[in-house]
Amino acid sequence: MKKKHAYYDIIIIGGGPAGLTAAIYTGRAKLKTLVLEKSFIGGSASSSSEIINYPGFPSGITGLALTKLFHEQATLLGAEFKLTAAKKVNFSTQNDYTVDTFRTIYHAKSIIITAGGIPRLTNAKNEEKFLFDKGISFCATCDAAACENKTILVVGSGNAALEEAIFLSKFAKKIFIAVRKDESQLKAGKAIQSEAKNNPKLSFIWNKSVSSFNGDTYLDSVSLKDTLTGSEETLPIDRCFLFIGYTPDSEIFAHQINCSSAGYIKTNEQMQTSRPGIFAAGDIREKTVRQIATAIGDGATAAITAGKYIDSITNNLPDI
Structure with missing residues (x-):
């Protein structure tokens, strides 16, 4: 051409x-x-x-x-x-x-x-498989409607992660926020931290990173690795939002x-x-x-x- x-x-x-x-x-x-x-x-x-x-x-x-x-x-x-x-x-x-x-x-x-x-990725196992509307998202405004009454995982510790988690709480029934470090290392500002911690739909998971995204054709769970002990656990979710920078x-x-x-x-x-x-x-x-x-x-x-x-x-x- x-x-x-x-x-x-x-x-x-x-x-x-x-x-x-x-x-x-x-x-x-x-x-x-x-x-x-x-x-x-x-x-x-x-x-x-x-x-x-x-x-x-x-x-x-x-x-x-x-x-x-x-x-x-x-x-x-x-x-x-x-x-x-x-x-x-x-x-x-x-x-x-x-x-x-x-x-x-x-x-x-x-x-x-x-x-x-x-958007920065986690580089966890199977991540590429669930990109492009197969369970991993980067925009709460874009995909919030698909989260009605769903269980969501938000990965990140900055202002964007907490702000978007709060927004998603208007739609989802439960939101977990995975943070690689402990509570003292939360990067978000104090005001947004307070708002997130007082939101009944939000639960923080400290010292956890995603080691694997799991599912058949669509994401249905994540494997979370404890950054202190190395132990792993599986968390059933309907969608994951990544807010870990660019x-x-x-x-x-x-x-x-x-x-x-x-x-x-x-x-x-x-x-x-x-x-x-x-x-x-x-x-x-x-x-x-x-x-x-x-x-x-x-x-x-x-x-x-x-x-x-x-x-x-x-x-x-x-x-x-």
Whole structure:
């Protein structure tokens, strides 16, 4: 199949909060902008059942509603969106960078990478067998309806794990939360810990990790290993939710720009990567805080700096 070619000023790879913010800024600057998103607009942020620490929404807002507003604003300002995966990139020809997708090769003067991360797996036995709607989930908002009167296992100890467990308690009859360490090592904030511990449907299982996912064609139990004694027990469940973090989705970029040993893209404060005209923003960037608010700041900075870069090459100005 011969692929089509399409040309833009800026291509943004990733449609989460950082990418949507960048698109708002580049669209407002009248730059021809394309956002490529391989799964769904809003990224992982859209699956949050309640966001109460984002400015401007004192009563809270769902991630889906918030990112929908971002998307609408970017669209109104002229950004285009394509739901397709970036298969390959070529950053070797400066000012004519390419992004290869299934049907089209897209060209751009500058690229902003906001690809975020992919859910981290436990690497327990049989895990791959139960992915993709066969019992292991990563999004409570997406799959809560299927949990009505079910027994659920949540794996994780951070804010996301407890927040999603609380949300799932509106549907499920019983929720176990498996934590690798003891109660003193719980990572979630004190307020969310208190809310979770006072929820009658939630039960913590301390010092436990998943050693195996079990079932025939669909998950029906997990084997839990005691991290102190090594003993194992089987827990019958109907579904398992994994909230143990993300790994940067940077594989297709890693050989062309500098990344950390963990795969996060290295940038300066202007979001510039090691390659001129290539920027990175949001959770895929090497930094200490990963929140919607910080992703938005990254996206705005990347867009402004990318716009200045395009001005410099268009008007033969010194490179920024």
